[in-house]
Amino acid sequence: MMKHTNEKTHRCDVCEKTFSLRGNLERHIVKHTNVKPHQCDVCEKGFSQSDSLRRHMLTHTNEKPHQCLICEKRFGLSEHLKQHMLTHNNEKLHRCDVCEKTFSQRGTLKTHMLTHTKEKLHRCDVCEKRFSRGTDLKFHMIIHTNRKPHRCAICGKTFRRVGDLRSHMLIHTNEKVHRCVVCEKRFTWAGNLKRHMLTHTKEKRHRCVVCEKRFTWAGNLKRHMLTHTKEKRHRCDVRGKNICPDLNIKKPHVHSD
Incomplete structure (x- = not known):
């Protein structure tokens, strides 16, 4: 009988990342080949792995099956729910070595570190503009493709990013989710609340x-x-x-x- 161990004996020849199972290594290798056999039927975007396509499809269906039992916020992916749960227990295990600020999520710390290094590793192949985060580059690339796959079900207006669609929907619902903690006045947009707060702080920046x-x-x-x-x-x-x-x-x- 084969014993289970955490030993990672399978090494990627490209980036030297190691895996405990050969199947995981084989799936990882596809990322380096840039072969994307899994295509989205909605926007035709390609993915190297079927799991990536499955997660991407949630951006079109807006399905959020994973719900937080504390605040009832919903998430499309279980890992996003797990990360969210850390905000409730307020446990911050990840510490910045430069300024000692702590974070509940490793990914947030990784993003924060870029504020110290000013490093921009992600470059646009079209206009050569550089970005600190891969997600920023991803959003930027939509400008060049001019695709707007996210459509408002009420007025039919289309948007490049699902976040822009969510913000737009507030126009129809007239929902004011941002509340001033001082006077309890409510605002539709976070930016309006931020400007409003200056009337209380009298800050002159x-x-x-x-x-x-x-x-x-x-x-x-x-x-x-x-x-x-x-x-x-x-x-x-x-x-x-x-x-x-x-x-x-x-x-x-x-x-x-």
Whole structure:
């Protein structure tokens, strides 16, 4: 009888990764050959392994059979549910060697490390733009193909990414999932909530490099800079003269006879 061991005796000649089973090595080798025999019937994207195609199909069906028993959030893949469960027990086993920040998931730590190294290993073969993460490159490639496989079932509008479709659906549902913890005002978009929070914190992150005056909004800083450059972008419709706006750009231009 064959004994079960964790010994990994099967080595990949390309990347030297080792496997305990020969079948796993053979499946791994396909990644290096770039042969993709498994094709999606919806968007015709090819995959080297059938499991990858099966996971990809969930992006079209939006099926999420795996549910969290604590918060009832649903996931398409069981491994995503397992990773999600770590957010509930708050256990952070993965520590950054540079800044000592801890993470519950190894993948999150790996992504975080790129903020220190600034390394961009993933290059677009079309325009040669480089990215730190493979997922960013994957999303970028859709720009070149111009494919929009994700369609809104209500208005028929199509999107390149499933995340963009989800955001779009909020327009139809009018759902406001982002809540301010200070005043409990709710917002449809996370970006709107983020901007709203500045009204509570009074944080002024945008600084004028000339006089060092600070502003909450980038638009206010941009208009303020015109007072230094003396650039006059706005023309008076009555006299045809250019006006250099102050920060209160909505203030009416008054004529004196």
